[in-house]
Amino acid sequence: MAGEPITVVAQFTVKAGAEEQFLDVIRAHMPYNIEDPGLERFYVHRDTEDPRRFLFYEDWADRASFDASMTAPWRESYMAAVQDLWDAPRIVGVWQQVPIRWERSA
DSSP states (O other), rough: OTTEEEEEEEEEEEEEOOOOHHHHHHHHHHHHHTTTTTEEEEEEESSSSSSTEEEEEEEEEEEHHHHHTTOHHHHHHHHHHGGGBBSSOEEEEEOOOSSSSOOOOO
């Protein structure tokens, strides 16, 4: 359904010893990523039991915004910097929210 918000979840397993280098690349490219039109939230998580495993959680205004980001000029240098750090292929899923929601209020 075009025009509806999506959430992208990407999982990465990096080579042993490459964890901090991976995070350095992410930090270096964050200014470009957060400027992508349609990106509403971007979180990086690390597995509590395996520090080589990372999860990105991204909320996008719509699929078109996400697709445009995947071809943004900054992505080429990002992919060149991270691909050799991966120990396994990344796993990417694109999700739509089901209208069942709960959040703890502040």
